[in-house]
Amino acid sequence: MKDIIKVAKYFLRDSRQAVMIFYAITIFLVLFLFYMSNGLNGQPGTEASFGGLGFGVMIFLFVSGLNSFKTNFKFMLANSVSRRDIYFGGILAFVILAGFMAIMDMVMSQFFMATSSYQSFYGQIYGEEKRLIAEFLWNFAVFLFAVSSGWMITMLYYKSGKLMKIFISFIPVIIIFTVIGFNNATDGKVVNAMWDFFVRVFGFTDNYSSYNAVLTFILTAVTAFGLSYVLVRKMRLKE
């Protein structure tokens, strides 16, 4: 347990600088957009707004996940930390990071909404109703999904040989062509069914419930973490 906490501490220390740079850029960007939208809104017949910074957080966490494996894994092995502790320490760090950034996103959203014509990432999808808990949970689930996916993908690449890496890179293309093929063969039924499925799992039904999406993202993150455990359990050090 002690090592799990130490691993999490190291992971968080490792991402601290990147998080600070990310927020510095975000704040600079927001101030610029804030100035621009206020200027534009002052002109007759013009209505300007900005928002969706949470999408940037999602991309940032996905990239963080991608960059959080190789170097940390090697450093932890240099310190004789077990693969199990590296795994659970990593998850603990990602949960803390996703939670922190979800809170930050909400705080910033509330502030920008009060001072300008800003719409949060959540608000853009599910409407402007003030549902703080729902918004926090949705942010947290999306961010955890992003970071877990990045972590799992990078582990998959690390573990694979050259041929397998090429195959993995082609998986999205294979999926797209398979879906197109089946869709054409079934007169569009496949895409329709997929659309219905995504509408349900992401809560885009009539009442727009974000809790469906929270459940979906959390389950996907848990699956990604589960696959990560299978990958890291007997992971060999590659020099």
Next chain:
Amino acid sequence: MSTIQIKELSMRYGNTLALDNVSLTLEPNKIYGLLGRNGAGKTTLLNLLTNKIYPHSGDIAFDGESIFSQKHSQKKIYYMMEKNLFPLGLKIKEIFKWTKEFYPEFNLDYANSLANKFGLDVSKTVKEQSTGYTSIFKAIVALASNARITIFDEPVLGLDANHREIFYKELLASYNENPRTVIISTHLIEEVANVLEEVIIINAGRIILKKSVEELLSSAYTISGEKENVDKYLQGREYVSAETLGKFKSAIVLADLQSRDEGLAKKLELDFTKTELQQLFIGLTNS
């Protein structure tokens, strides 16, 4: 205790058999030299010993418990790898700090005093270090770790003669103060010979010898003189590494020093000399 038992260990990389059915016992509180030519399997064996990679067959037990079991703790072993596993952007003092987190017995004061002796700037990052200083900081971390088993893989890589001398002195001083099992894998055999208690020679993935340095050096001697006379002396004797230079020949005879035939050597005008560890190693691994 800290006894390591390696049982029938084999490891393959594609079609290459890196380790072939290796069995070995490492007793506590000894300084071992793991010697072998390039590609002999030294680093593979050390990587397996420290759970960095997994074998295709066989097992390694540390105080009776398999090191490949999930509950096994590796914290009694510190392994200074030849390759760098440390993040390039970390400062040396941060590496000391993090090692202390994961190895609570790590002696921070001792690490800093060693850094002073070697002239290592701990406020510089890993990527700012030269090859020699990269070896130095890794060796300092290993020496200060206070792990029951400390492994050094090419610890003096890139070090100048002065730094190498400091390293050997510090290693012995640290060992005398805190006896533990030390394994040194190196190609600089002559230099490390005085530090070692036991030698393990690995060749083409097999352990060909495990003996105390004293016993090993007393089990061979060098005979030299005119080629024809040396050949006469070698008849019926087991020898390795015969070298001919013009009319002159020398060979390492694998036999107890007491069993040398001084009468025959005098008659043939041959000279006996003590065999150096490096010569013996070359002879044993060339055949």
